[in-house]
Amino acid sequence: MARAPLPPMGWNSWNQTQDRVTEDVVRHAAHALVDRGLAACGYDTVVIDDGWQAPAREGDGTLTANPERFPRGMAALAAEVRDLGLHFGIYSAPGTTTCAGYLGSLGHEQTDAQTFAEWGVDFVKYDWCGAAKGSRDSEVEMFTRMRRALDATGREIVLSISEYGVEQPWEWADGIAEMYRTTFDIWPTWSSVYSLLNQQLPLLVHSRPGCWADPDMLQVGNGDLNRDENRSHMALWCLMPAPLFIGTDLDRAPDEVLDLLRHPGLLALARDPLAAPMRITGVNGELMIFRRPLSDGAWAVAMLNHTSHRVEHELPLASLGFDGRTPTSAVDVWTGEAWRGGRVSLPAHATAVFTARD
Ligand code: GLA
Numbered sequence: 001m002a003r004a005p006l007p008p009m010g011w012n013s014w015n016q017t018q019d020r021v022t023e024d025v026v027r028h029a030a031h032a033l034v035d036r037g038l039a040a041c042g043y044d045t046v047v048i049d050d051g052w053q054a055p056a057r058e059g060d061g062t063l064t065a066n067p068e069r070f071p072r073g074m075a076a077l078a079a080e081v082r083d084l085g086l087h088f089g090i091y092s093a094p095g096t097t098t099c100a101g102y103l104g105s106l107g108h109e110q111t112d113a114q115t116f117a118e119w120g121v122d123f124v125k126y127d128w129c130g131a132a133k134g135s136r137d138s139e140v141e142m143f144t145r146m147r148r149a150l151d152a153t154g155r156e157i158v159l160s161i162s163e164y165g166v167e168q169p170w171e172w173a174d175g176i177a178e179m180y181r182t183t184f185d186i187w188p189t190w191s192s193v194y195s196l197l198n199q200q201l202p203l204l205v206h207s208r209p210g211c212w213a214d215p216d217m218l219q220v221g222n223g224d225l226n227r228d229e230n231r232s233h234m235a236l237w238c239l240m241p242a243p244l245f246i247g248t249d250l251d252r253a254p255d256e257v258l259d260l261l262r263h264p265g266l267l268a269l270a271r272d273p274l275a276a277p278m279r280i281t282g283v284n285g286e287l288m289i290f291r292r293p294l295s296d297g298a299w300a301v302a303m304l305n306h307t308s309h310r311v312e313h314e315l316p317l318a319s320l321g322f323d324g325r326t327p328t329s330a331v332d333v334w335t336g337e338a339w340r341g342g343r344v345s346l347p348a349h350a351t352a353v354f355t356a357r358d
Pocket of ligand 1: 015049050098099100101127129162184185
């Protein structure tokens with residue numbers, strides 16, 4: 001199948017630096033992915049988002065990197081990243097400019113795809129907002145044009161399209177892109193994470209191997225998110241399952257954040273080969289409840305406290321049933337320990353996560 005049988009994972013510069021990305025930032029992130037064991041967990045793609053481009057094309061129309069920010073040039077950086085055993089990703093746009101006002105690929109699709117392929121690019125994020133306002137058809141045509149240009153290079157390149165769900169990409173992205181954004185940008189606040197979660201829920205049914213719905217990159221470790229909010233963000237993105245692109249400074253991230261990004265129980269959900277979409281199976285004034293079948297016959301159940309105060313519930317093991325099946329055993333995914341039912345106490349915005357089987 002398909003280039004992305006499981007949701008792509010890696011690190012992307014945007015949530016860490018916005019458009020002030022440099023060669024050093026990227027090199028540090030790539031080495032940190034390897035040195036901190038994140039690459040071994042599946043975070044294998046380093047993506048340079050907007051801001052890398054030189055102010056003008058070369059005389060022959062080639063797009064190059066900004067020489068002040070990337071003094072060694074993009075080919076050398078790509079080679080260093082790829083020598084670490086990682087994939088290398090880059091960003092462009094189907095407009096004359098990108099979202100942050102840098103040069104886009106409109107009218108240069110073939111040249112740029114060829115340049116990317118020569119650099120050894122494995123992943124392209126193609127981002128709409130600098131493009132002219134058009135119809136759905138013109139949008140599909142612009143994204144298709146880049147898909148064809150990438151294919152024509154003969155290199156296997158994952159295409160991540162970003163048009164924020166405006167023209168319902170879940171209806172047409174299959175065959176063009178391996179992942180498609182469904183929302184506007186994520187910010188490092190609980191209200192943003194929670195809003196994107198809610199926007200994503202009805203769309204998960206469309207998400208599938210090879211063409212993933214993308215509720216935007218991780219803000220784990222950033223901004224105003226507290227410990228429970230980071231944990232809920234990570235757990236729910238793993239459970240969806242969503243593409244997982246780290247967007248925090250891995251040289252400065254505390255162990256608590258690194259441990260969360262590497263959490264074996266959560267990543268087992270994210271990497272479950274069945275990759276069935278999470279469903280919302282209950283909601284009340286305090287909890288949102290999600291369930292998802294897993295490949296080994298077990299299933300996952302998560303409960304998010306969406307209030308701003310602690311909630312406590314007495315939960316018998318039987319309350320973790322799924323599709324008429326009654327569990328005989330369960331595991332608390334956070335601790336990895338058997339869970340036999342009992343009192344669950346969740347701080348504001350915290351999520352309990354279990355796997356269960358009959
Ligand atoms: C848009 C995208 C972001 C980022 C910026 C770059 O806002 O949604 O993810 O790529 O553009 O300018």
